[in-house]
Amino acid sequence: MNVTIWNENVHERTEEHVRAIYPEGIHGALAGALADVGTVRTATLEQPEHGLPADVIGATDVLTWWGHVAHDDVDDAVVGRVHDAVLGGMGLVVLHSGHYAKVFKRLLGTSCSLRWRNEGERELVWTVDPGHPIAAGVPQPIVIEAQEMYGEHFDIPAPDELVFVSSFAGGEVFRGGCCFRRGRGRIFYFSPGDQDYPVYHHPDVRRVIANAVRWAAPACGRHPVPDAPESPRGWFE
Amino acid sequence: MNVTIWNENVHERTEEHVRAIYPEGIHGALAGALADVGTVRTATLEQPEHGLPADVIGATDVLTWWGHVAHDDVDDAVVGRVHDAVLGGMGLVVLHSGHYAKVFKRLLGTSCSLRWRNEGERELVWTVDPGHPIAAGVPQPIVIEAQEMYGEHFDIPAPDELVFVSSFAGGEVFRGGCCFRRGRGRIFYFSPGDQDYPVYHHPDVRRVIANAVRWAAPACGRHPVPDAPESPRGWFE
Amino acid sequence: MNVTIWNENVHERTEEHVRAIYPEGIHGALAGALADVGTVRTATLEQPEHGLPADVIGATDVLTWWGHVAHDDVDDAVVGRVHDAVLGGMGLVVLHSGHYAKVFKRLLGTSCSLRWRNEGERELVWTVDPGHPIAAGVPQPIVIEAQEMYGEHFDIPAPDELVFVSSFAGGEVFRGGCCFRRGRGRIFYFSPGDQDYPVYHHPDVRRVIANAVRWAAPACGRHPVPDAPESPRGWFE
Amino acid sequence: MNVTIWNENVHERTEEHVRAIYPEGIHGALAGALADVGTVRTATLEQPEHGLPADVIGATDVLTWWGHVAHDDVDDAVVGRVHDAVLGGMGLVVLHSGHYAKVFKRLLGTSCSLRWRNEGERELVWTVDPGHPIAAGVPQPIVIEAQEMYGEHFDIPAPDELVFVSSFAGGEVFRGGCCFRRGRGRIFYFSPGDQDYPVYHHPDVRRVIANAVRWAAPACGRHPVPDAPESPRGWFE
Numbered sequence: 001m002n003v004t005i006w007n008e009n010v011h012e013r014t015e016e017h018v019r020a021i022y023p024e025g026i027h028g029a030l031a032g033a034l035a036d037v038g039t040v041r042t043a044t045l046e047q048p049e050h051g052l053p054a055d056v057i058g059a060t061d062v063l064t065w066w067g068h069v070a071h072d073d074v075d076d077a078v079v080g081r082v083h084d085a086v087l088g089g090m091g092l093v094v095l096h097s098g099h100y101a102k103v104f105k106r107l108l109g110t111s112c113s114l115r116w117r118n119e120g121e122r123e124l125v126w127t128v129d130p131g132h133p134i135a136a137g138v139p140q141p142i143v144i145e146a147q148e149m150y151g152e153h154f155d156i157p158a159p160d161e162l163v164f165v166s167s168f169a170g171g172e173v174f175r176g177g178c179c180f181r182r183g184r185g186r187i188f189y190f191s192p193g194d195q196d197y198p199v200y201h202h203p204d205v206r207r208v209i210a211n212a213v214r215w216a217a218p219a220c221g222r223h224p225v226p227d228a229p230e231s232p233r234g235w236f237e
Numbered sequence: 238m239n240v241t242i243w244n245e246n247v248h249e250r251t252e253e254h255v256r257a258i259y260p261e262g263i264h265g266a267l268a269g270a271l272a273d274v275g276t277v278r279t280a281t282l283e284q285p286e287h288g289l290p291a292d293v294i295g296a297t298d299v300l301t302w303w304g305h306v307a308h309d310d311v312d313d314a315v316v317g318r319v320h321d322a323v324l325g326g327m328g329l330v331v332l333h334s335g336h337y338a339k340v341f342k343r344l345l346g347t348s349c350s351l352r353w354r355n356e357g358e359r360e361l362v363w364t365v366d367p368g369h370p371i372a373a374g375v376p377q378p379i380v381i382e383a384q385e386m387y388g389e390h391f392d393i394p395a396p397d398e399l400v401f402v403s404s405f406a407g408g409e410v411f412r413g414g415c416c417f418r419r420g421r422g423r424i425f426y427f428s429p430g431d432q433d434y435p436v437y438h439h440p441d442v443r444r445v446i447a448n449a450v451r452w453a454a455p456a457c458g459r460h461p462v463p464d465a466p467e468s469p470r471g472w473f474e
Numbered sequence: 475m476n477v478t479i480w481n482e483n484v485h486e487r488t489e490e491h492v493r494a495i496y497p498e499g500i501h502g503a504l505a506g507a508l509a510d511v512g513t514v515r516t517a518t519l520e521q522p523e524h525g526l527p528a529d530v531i532g533a534t535d536v537l538t539w540w541g542h543v544a545h546d547d548v549d550d551a552v553v554g555r556v557h558d559a560v561l562g563g564m565g566l567v568v569l570h571s572g573h574y575a576k577v578f579k580r581l582l583g584t585s586c587s588l589r590w591r592n593e594g595e596r597e598l599v600w601t602v603d604p605g606h607p608i609a610a611g612v613p614q615p616i617v618i619e620a621q622e623m624y625g626e627h628f629d630i631p632a633p634d635e636l637v638f639v640s641s642f643a644g645g646e647v648f649r650g651g652c653c654f655r656r657g658r659g660r661i662f663y664f665s666p667g668d669q670d671y672p673v674y675h676h677p678d679v680r681r682v683i684a685n686a687v688r689w690a691a692p693a694c695g696r697h698p699v700p701d702a703p704e705s706p707r708g709w710f711e
Numbered sequence: 712m713n714v715t716i717w718n719e720n721v722h723e724r725t726e727e728h729v730r731a732i733y734p735e736g737i738h739g740a741l742a743g744a745l746a747d748v749g750t751v752r753t754a755t756l757e758q759p760e761h762g763l764p765a766d767v768i769g770a771t772d773v774l775t776w777w778g779h780v781a782h783d784d785v786d787d788a789v790v791g792r793v794h795d796a797v798l799g800g801m802g803l804v805v806l807h808s809g810h811y812a813k814v815f816k817r818l819l820g821t822s823c824s825l826r827w828r829n830e831g832e833r834e835l836v837w838t839v840d841p842g843h844p845i846a847a848g849v850p851q852p853i854v855i856e857a858q859e860m861y862g863e864h865f866d867i868p869a870p871d872e873l874v875f876v877s878s879f880a881g882g883e884v885f886r887g888g889c890c891f892r893r894g895r896g897r898i899f900y901f902s903p904g905d906q907d908y909p910v911y912h913h914p915d916v917r918r919v920i921a922n923a924v925r926w927a928a929p930a931c932g933r934h935p936v937p938d939a940p941e942s943p944r945g946w947f948e
Binding site for chain 2 (some may be wrong): 798817818819820821822824826827828860861862864866869871881884891892893894900936937940941942
Binding site for chain 3 (some may be wrong): 838880
């Protein structure tokens with residue numbers, strides 16, 4: 001399997017306390033988490049075409065996406081390319097503040113708004129679908145000592161499969177592990193993870209992301225985006 | 238609309254502290270909450286046929302169900318009658334410990350098991366579908382000062398619509414407001430409510446239950462349970 | 475209830491055989507079908523802002539949408555306004571070739587591609603959810619003598635509720651009656667209807683559309699599109 | 712993977728024309744279709760405990776089920792054992808007239824009634840979810856020359872995933888490829904197949920069943936049926 005890890009990579013270059021947590025960037029931490037899943041490539045915003053030219057997208061089975069402060073700087077042509085690829089079968093794993101990524105909003109059609117507060121609170125990630133492959137091998141609950149709070153209402157379409165629901169020390173809840181299917185592609189959104197906390201070094205979080213990448217791999221190959229075909233008279237002729 | 242409120246009515250007759258909270262029984266408290274919704278009748282376990290003979294079920298648009306210690310005492314013939322009625326269009330609102338009612342388990346097909354702890358903890362009921370009619374007019378979140386904790390994993394089929402998710406002071410989460418459709422009938426499960434706490438006097442809880450009863454009313458009338466019909470040669474002949 | 479019927483109104487103005495079927499336009503035929511549902515207004519492409527200025531959208535409970543040859547001529551500002559209104563609670567009923575309307579694609583996030591053939595074939599519309607309010611009062615199946623064929627694969631997200639599935643004389647099937655919920659808004663897509671056939675004069679088709687408009691009305695009022703709110707420290711303070 | 716194929720095996724023993732089509736029984740034909748999927752075992756009604764004692768069920772990853780005239784002869788203890796196993800993670804693939812099997816009805820909670828006619832009509836099986844692993848490698852549509860008709864309304868809960876919809880020469884449609892998740896187990900219902908036609912020798916039908924068995928394998932192991940656990944004071948202590 002070919003995995004491409006996309007990262008905005010802005011906080012890590014501009015804020016020392018983030019660089020201290022993620023000296024190789026968030027993409028570097030994720031590359032370590034996914035080393036056993038397949039062949040891993042990374043791509044970042046500052047690269048030409050954000051590191052996602054057509055041949056890279058064409059050769060990617062599953063793309064992971066992390067962005068936060070620079071969603072608007074992502075070129076619409078690249079967004080369209082990723083969108084088309086997902087509809088044609090490429091898997092997409094969207095992480096944390098990627099809920100506001102252009103491509104996620106375009107795939108889901110809603111505002112993807114949520115409630116938030118950055119106070120380093122304890123997050124508990126509860127499995128609500130214990131037979132789901134993305135939940136394989138994780139404890140009930142996953143305990144993350146310090147996290148940004150994300151809370152409901154999260155303005156997404158009802159997920160096709162809901163895997164995890166989090167609670168926070170402040171009392172909020174969040175549907176933080178959601179599967180969507182769009183076109184031939186599988187999408188998983190996973191909320192834990194922030195540049196201010198070492199969440200992507202947490203072994204259970206890494207396990208979930210690895211499970212999700214395996215789950216999101218195309219089951220029926222990659223295809224062009226469908227275009228309305230006129231059918232001959234009688235399907236069978 | 239004709240509403241029938243079914244209550245086991247055991248705790249209220251045998252435990253003084255419960256009678257102090259619900260002097261008219263839980264069914265009495267609910268009858269008050271539903272007075273504006275339609276014509277309300279109550280029925281309890283100790284009555285002949287548990288107060289649910291065929292003519293009562295036949296004349297009921299929506300049935301609410303509360304049970305706890307005496308699930309096994311509910312006669313299978315009555316369970317079958319209620320089950321058939323739901324498949325034929327009658328609405329069913331199942332409350333709190335009714336998750337273990339025979340008819341709920343028979344309709345859902347799973348164990349309906351959950352995690353629990355009775356320590357009088359604060360429950361917050363968060364709306365995750367703010368456009369849903371069952372959530373109309375409730376605050377975000379509903380605050381219940383003292384409740385029994387119900388936590389995940391709740392072993393139910395994925396709800397057709399998920400309206401509320403609760404958190405508890407101990408950190409657990411629970412899918413406490415779930416819609417299901419079985420046959421022509423609508424089912425709503427709502428977890429708040431316990432004989433040990435005055436939850437059914439809480440105005441927001443009462444509002445949710447009234448909303449749910451309105452939502453569960455049959456949209457296309459009442460029908461017999463379908464039985465496999467052999468079709469003539471050509472549907473149109 | 476305030477209903478606004480939007481129609482592209484191009485075929486009716488440019489093709490005599492269409493004008494013969496719909497002398498008042500498709501919007502005129504639909505206005506007749508919805509006269510009992512509420513206060514009906516019509517709007518068409520050639521009007522300023524396509525007849526959908528902010529005050530009209532603001533005063534609309536449910537909008538119906540018919541377009542075909544001029545999807546690209548719909549102004550993006552109007553598309554954005556309708557999109558926002560749906561997320562905020564306005565109902566939307568999309569008809570037939572409206573599957574390719576900009577706003578439908580933006581709400582669903584997929585290509586909305588399908589298979590088609592215009593040979594005047596018999597369509598049978600089967601109810602697969604007989605308890606659904608949109609199916610109230612229709613025969614099993616609805617028989618439409620002559621129709622354009624729409625066939626699978628229809629590239630939409632899995633509907634939140636599937637109400638109708640059609641078959642065509644050529645053997646194709648189509649998920650032609652689909653409910654979606656996006657934000658606080660309800661969306662119903664209904665495939666029967668084409669400018670070349672008198673489908674919108676068919677009493678069962680008219681009944682379905684009237685049912686759908688009633689179903690799509692906002693249950694919890696109209697709201698602005700949500701924007702990520704930062705929460706205070708502790709939800710309760 | 713360990714696969715157990717269960718077959719009623721009555722028609723094959725009592726009707727010569729069925730034996731001519733399935734000289735090894737339907738279970739024998741299916742065993743051939745699944746030879747590449749894993750280690751295959753067969754079990755039939757007339758064996759002690761119907762060939763499904765506890766150790767066989769315990770060692771089965773996925774069970775396939777075919778029954779028709781003898782549903783009532785299946786012992787309730789065996790039904791309960793299979794039901795529990797599914798809730799605990801075992802996959803179940805239910806074929807054709809198995810829609811009326813006790814265990815299928817118990818898992819789904821509805822009547823599972825449908826419309827039918829046995830006239831040897833052409834069935835077309837259309838893929839409505841072309842990215843689904845159960846649809847991998849099948850043509851659009853699968854053509855089955857002669858089949859018993861199964862038509863809507865099929866009284867099942869809304870499937871968690873809808874993969875195939877069939878049309879029949881008489882004009883009916885049927886949701887013939889449906890995924891359900893109950894407890895930790897995955898269930899796939901596939902309608903093609905009847906004792907009167909050589910459907911289980913059809914290469915595309917065999918491919919679907921093989922795909923389904925792979926899909927239904929437990930993702931998170933096998934577990935006992937959950938029983939409501941009381942939690943300690945504070946989940947974390």
